[in-house]
Amino acid sequence: MIAIDLRATARQILPPLAGLALLFGVWSWLAASGLVRPRILPAPDRVWQTLQRSIGLLLEQAQPTFWAAVAGIVAAALLGIGLGIAVSFSRRLMQAIYPTIVFFQLIPKVALAPVFLIWFGHTIAANVVFSVFIAFFPVLVATIAGMQATPPTYERLGQSLMMPPLRVFLRVKLIFALPQIFNGLRIGVTFAVIGVVLGEFITVQAGLGYIILFSANNFETALLLSAIVVLCGVGIVLFAFFLALEAVVLRLFDSR
Amino acid sequence: MISAVIDRLASVETVSMAKDAGDYVVAERVRKIFNPGGRHEVEAVAPTSFTVKSGEFVSLLGPSGCGKSTLLMMVAGLDRPSEGTVAVAGRPMIAPRAENGIMFQDPTLLPWKSALENVLFPYRAMNKPVAPHIDRAKALLDEVGLAGFHNHKPRQLSGGMRQRVAICRALVFEPDLLLMDEPFSALDAITRDEMNLALMKIWEEHHRTALFVTHSIREAVYLSDRVLVMSQRPGRVIADVKIPFARPRGLEIEESAAFNEICGYLRSKIQHRPV
Numbered sequence: 001m002i003a004i005d006l007r008a009t010a011r012q013i014l015p016p017l018a019g020l021a022l023l024f025g026v027w028s029w030l031a032a033s034g035l036v037r038p039r040i041l042p043a044p045d046r047v048w049q050t051l052q053r054s055i056g057l058l059l060e061q062a063q064p065t066f067w068a069a070v071a072g073i074v075a076a077a078l079l080g081i082g083l084g085i086a087v088s089f090s091r092r093l094m095q096a097i098y099p100t101i102v103f104f105q106l107i108p109k110v111a112l113a114p115v116f117l118i119w120f121g122h123t124i125a126a127n128v129v130f131s132v133f134i135a136f137f138p139v140l141v142a143t144i145a146g147m148q149a150t151p152p153t154y155e156r157l158g159q160s161l162m163m164p165p166l167r168v169f170l171r172v173k174l175i176f177a178l179p180q181i182f183n184g185l186r187i188g189v190t191f192a193v194i195g196v197v198l199g200e201f202i203t204v205q206a207g208l209g210y211i212i213l214f215s216a217n218n219f220e221t222a223l224l225l226s227a228i229v230v231l232c233g234v235g236i237v238l239f240a241f242f243l244a245l246e247a248v249v250l251r252l253f254d255s256r
Numbered sequence: 257m258i259s260a261v262i263d264r265l266a267s268v269e270t271v272s273m274a275k276d277a278g279d280y281v282v283a284e285r286v287r288k289i290f291n292p293g294g295r296h297e298v299e300a301v302a303p304t305s306f307t308v309k310s311g312e313f314v315s316l317l318g319p320s321g322c323g324k325s326t327l328l329m330m331v332a333g334l335d336r337p338s339e340g341t342v343a344v345a346g347r348p349m350i351a352p353r354a355e356n357g358i359m360f361q362d363p364t365l366l367p368w369k370s371a372l373e374n375v376l377f378p379y380r381a382m383n384k385p386v387a388p389h390i391d392r393a394k395a396l397l398d399e400v401g402l403a404g405f406h407n408h409k410p411r412q413l414s415g416g417m418r419q420r421v422a423i424c425r426a427l428v429f430e431p432d433l434l435l436m437d438e439p440f441s442a443l444d445a446i447t448r449d450e451m452n453l454a455l456m457k458i459w460e461e462h463h464r465t466a467l468f469v470t471h472s473i474r475e476a477v478y479l480s481d482r483v484l485v486m487s488q489r490p491g492r493v494i495a496d497v498k499i500p501f502a503r504p505r506g507l508e509i510e511e512s513a514a515f516n517e518i519c520g521y522l523r524s525k526i527q528h529r530p531v
Contacts, residue, residue, distance in 0.1 A: 153364045159334055160358045161381035162351075171380065175368060253368040 042222040050222035051229060058211065058230045065196055065207040066234050068124055072131025072192035073238065077185055080136040084143025084181075085174075089165070094144075105137050109195075113202045126203045131195030135188040142184025146177030175253050182246040189242050193235050208234070280433065280465045281308035281331055285340035288326050292338060300326045303340060304492035306484055313459065313466040315476035316493075318486030319526060324469045325437050327491065331467060332356055332435050344433060354382065357431030357464070359439040363418035365410040365425075371397060371417075372406040375424040389428065396424040399461070400454050416447040420454060427462060434459070434466040441471070452478055453507055460504050473519050473526075478510060485525045495525045 024044055030036050031043035038046065051058070087094040113130060120126030150173045158168040200209025208231045215224035288301040300323040308314045316324040329335040330342050333352040342349045344356075365374045375393040379386045397406055400420040410418050419439055426434060440451045452475060459466060459479075470476050476483045477499055485495035499518065501509050509515050 151362070151364075153360050153362050156329075156334055156360065157358070157364045158381065160332060160352045160356065161378050162354060163381045167381065167383070172366065175366075 039219050039221060042225070047222050047225045047229075051226040054223060054226060055230075058208070058227055061206065061208050061211050061227075062230050062234055064124060065193075065200065065209065065231070066237075068127045068131060068196040068199070068207070069189075069193045069234065069238060071128045072135055072195055073185070073189045073242075075128065075132045076135035076188050076192060077139055079132065080139025080184065080188065081143050081181060083136075084140050084147060085169075088144060088147035089169075101137070101140065109134050110198060113198060116199070117203045120203070122203050122205060124206075127196050127199035127207075130199040130203075131192045134195035134198075135192035138187040138191060139181070139184040142180045142187070143177065146180030146184075147173060149180055150176040178249060178253060182242070182250070185242050186239070186246070189238050190235065193231075193238065197231065278309045279307040280310040280312075280345060281306075281467065282343045283307070283327070283331065283340070284342075286327065286330060286337045286342055287339040288323065288330065288335065289338045299490035301330075301337075302487075302490035302492040304486075305340075306493045306496070308465055308467055308482075310465055311463055312481045313468065313479060314482045314484060315468045315470055315480040316484050316486060317470055317473065317476040317522065317526070318491055319488055319528070320471055322486045322489050323491030324471075324486050327486075328435055328437050328467060328469045331433075332358055354429070355432045357426035357429070357434045359419075359422050359426050359434075359436040361438045361441055363410070363415075363422040365418055365421055367410050370407045370409060371402060371413065371421045374410070374421050375428050377425060378429050393424065393428050396427055396458075397421070399458055400424060414447075415443055416451055419443065419451060423455060423458060427458065427464075430462075432464060434464045436466070436468045438469050438471070440475070448472075448475070449507060455479065456503075456505060473522050474510060477515060477518050477522065478505065478507075483522060485522060488527050494527075495522075497522060497525075 027041070028044055031038065031041055031046075042050075083097075087098060109130075112133070116126045116130045116133075120129060154172055154176075155168065158172060163171070196207070197209035197212075200207040201213055208227050211227040212224055212231075215221070215227065284305050285303040286301060286305070287299070287303045290296075290298045290300055304327075306314075316327060318324045326335060330337050331344065331349065333342075333349040333356070336350070344353065347353075365371075366377060369377065372390070372393055375397060376386045376389060379389055394406060397403070397420075400423055402417060402420055402424075405413060405417065410421070413421065422439070426436075440448045443451060456479060468476070468479060480499050483495075483497045483499060484493045485497065486492065487494045497518070501515070
């Protein structure tokens with residue numbers, strides 16, 4: 001029984017490990033063969049050394065990135081869920097604002113970053129606002145879809161039990177919407193990190209985004225790759241938090 | 257014996273319009289038009305009248321799309337008639353009332369709540385305390401054969417069991433009128449027989465006035481005191497047939513000649529679309 005479980009686990013873990021090993025193998029071989037100069041592509045062990053040496057700096061710089069992304073996704077969640085619920089209550093409101101929102105989403109968002117620079121200057125606020133701007137849209141779209149997930153007979157049931165609309169929303173529709181809303185949040189949190197890093201590229205002189213840009217300009221490729229590793233960590237922590245939150249809430253309501 | 261049944265049928269066939277003190281549901285020249293004046297205007301229910309006496313089990317029987325569900329929804333106060341009036345217990349139905357218990361074609365259970373919590377949901381919906389009613393909710397679940405399933409979630413129950421939970425939910429606040437919109441039409445034939453039996457048993461015990469929508473002739477005859485046959489859309493009641501079997505009824509009455517005679521008679525009344 002346990003042996004079978006082990007084999008199943010191995011079957012799940014082995015392919016990604018093999019893929020990773022292959023990637024590192026090709027990378028090491030490329031760096032060792034002399035085909036690519038170490039400045040362009042340092043060997044994995046050099047990146048590892050640099051990561052160890054500069055981990056203090058990187059973790060320090062990871063903090064503004066992390067907290068800006070947290071602020072971004074929290075604000076984006078409040079805005080996206082709030083707006084999604086509001087438009088699902090009012091067709092008029094939906095017609096009034098939804099086309100405008102979609103229109104703004106069609107503009108490549110990087111193109112708008114300088115606008116945020118003008119409005120908010122080189123502050124962390126510019127970063128957060130930009131992150132919210134990018135991350136709230138998937139949350140909004142998912143919330144609107146979620147608010148339509150309740151089968152129509154449940155609304156009839158609510159009417160027959162004379163439930164006021166707010167109570168139908170809280171006791172029925174919101175819970176049917178939860179899986180969709182969490183889908184939106186999962187996409188939103190990755191977008192929030194993208195927004196913050198883009199913001200750091202363009203506006204703020206701090207954070208992992210700034211380190212990446214700075215090392216690229218100075219051909220510090222090992223430091224650049226180290227910063228990317230830490231950035232990966234930031235993304236994983238945030239994503240994992242939302243996965244855990246989703247698991248807890250959906251288990252509570254069993255609405256999958 | 258059989259000819260006597262037919263004679264009796266013939267005498268009650270005319271749709272009676274006379275109001276009676278015992279009439280609990282009174283529909284008078286009710287008509288329903290969807291999208292009036294619009295491009296997709298549909299007359300779902302043609303002006304029609306019928307009554308249901310207090311304590312009576314009446315079925316609305318008709319081909320699919322004939323407006324029988326619409327008629328039921330107007331009795332429930334969930335749809336407003338375009339013309340005419342529906343009154344329940346002497347009051348016009350212009351909005352849902354708390355004393356109606358409703359069953360839909362889907363069980364419409366909340367997937368995240370247990371069977372027991374689903375039965376108690378009407379109290380939560382009406383913001384009333386649940387605690388005083390837990391014992392009755394449990395007793396109802398036991399009565400429909402769900403004794404070991406109080407804490408099961410809907411997805412852990414079969415289709416028939418879910419509809420049993422829905423029966424309990426419709427009965428939990430002791431409604432005086434039970435309205436059922438093809439509640440068993442999504443179930444297989446064997447489960448349907450079981451559900452009919454379970455419904456009969458619980459109805460004979462609680463004895464509410466009941467209005468039941470179905471397109472199954474046998475189901476209508478088995479369950480009802482009276483069957484109202486509806487025409488093709490726009491639907492109206494075209495026959496009112498008394499079902500003479502004594503209660504309690506077992507499923508074996510479906511084997512009797514009289515049962516099949518009545519089914520044949522009702523079938524002849526249903527207008528089939530030309531092939």
